Amino acid sequence: MLELCFNEGVGGLLAYWQSGKQKILCLGDDLSIGPIAGGPDSQERREQLVRILGSDPWGELPAGEWIDEAWQRYCRTWERLRTLPEGTEVRVWLDRTPGSRCGFLASAEALAFRKARVTAALLPEWVARPDGTAVEYSGWGEAGPEELDALLEDCCRGVPQVLLGGLSHRWRQLQEENTPLRAVINGRLHSVPEDFYDGMILSRLPEAGQTIRLAELLGRTLGECQPGIGDWWLACRAEALATEGRFCLERDPDRFYNSHVTAL
Template sequence: MVDVCFGSSAKGALKLARHVGKGKDGPSAIAFIGEEPISRREKKEAIRRIRAEQEARQRYAVPLEGSTGDVVSVSFGLSMGEIASPLTMDGGPRERLIRRWITAAPWGESEAEELEESARAFWESCKADWNALAARARGGEPVRIWVDPSPDALCGLLAVAQLLVSLEVPLAPVTAVSLPGFFCREDGKLIAHTQWGDVPPEEFGRFLPRAEVLPPLLLSRLAGRWRSLQEENAPLRAVVGGRIVSVGETFYDGMIRRSFPGKRFRVGELIGQVLTRYPVGIGDWLVAQRIRVLLDRGELRWAEGEPQAFYGGTVEVPGGQ
């Protein structure tokens, strides 16, 4: 069986989900990140809570079958940019968007050559996963799709449906596992996630009973919806009323304006406010691009810091609005 997800974090978690369960150690690296120092007592208490949570997840973990090679990710960021061109075309709009995305060094800490190499490797990985999915589905392997309400995942689901339908061969069962808004764990703790990339590896197995078969007729309809979006070829696609639709490039600008932390603030702080206040499944890179547009329009003004370290720079609202 091929497991399909829609992001690098989910891909890594699905691979690790093959190796979880009782008697197995969970993650052991714990980092404390922040500007303010914490006391020794606070650190010990935080470590205690984290380890207790790790142990709880391991106790209730259900490992997934298969190997890490059974996981592929459609990580093209399909909710953004041009989608009418062939998806895996070298030098095409999709590769150019991914290059801009991966080579953006928001804190100004990376070398350009390293970023370019990361972008090339990521693009090759995206193509390899896409081609592997096509080959294995054509070869008769079942496909299981892990879908959540984020724009990239819903676009990815439609694109995968179009790929499978285009193979024009009898398909093994295609199923989809939808991420619930929340669930109650065996220890009584209420857990909520917005994307599969946020789900710990230990928790994936518990969602297997939610898998639903996508019959050929439904796959055809999903594929048709993707073709419609390709014809519209809007700058962005967003979730509106639970449905993925084409929207203009300014769609998220109002969310950004409503999230201004004050009259003067760091770019990274504003991005954090947007993503926390509006958990609509978009990433920091898209928000940062729209902030740049607001700067170009004069709705914000660069106040302090190096533009190369964009997230660490300070901006202000002109006229103290």
């Protein structure tokens, strides 16, 4: 069985779980952020990936051609998906993150065309443990490799071909809308404006006049709101909000996430 996921962290988790990557396809570009009209491996997506990987907010990434290599690897993965042998068994790792939902919709057409036998591994929202505690999940990347076998026992279900066709149609609709973001609202994926997450950032500011590091503000937003996206977009929106005068941002010239945010 081929494992298909949509997050590099999940890809690493599955590789550790399987002790190898030969049966894993990881489409790690978060298609919930940025333009999608031209397709997942279009030039516009390449430019989006360069913006994300090249931002380096901590100033610690090595120089070199690694970003281009990452893009080429991503394109090769899409080509492998589109040329699968007919009838390949594929298990798709799905969770509540918008990137996972977008990745599945974007890949549905290729899966349907290759008549893949698709099983969806749907991450449960929470799991009760024998010790009387419970754990809540928002993405597969939050699970440990030792948990996967137990989680898979009850969370897998077959995906009929007709549903793959419907998902592909929904993806084409989202491509036509081509908004800056896509988000999960009431369990469904919707096109949303670029300021969709702004309220989450602003609600995590300290009292007026108090100052915190930008990294702490973003950490609060990610941990308490669980938007299911990475910190890059939130950092971009924090810059935009500061420009609009919603708070003061004193930039650290070397490490952007060390910048200081002062509430007004």
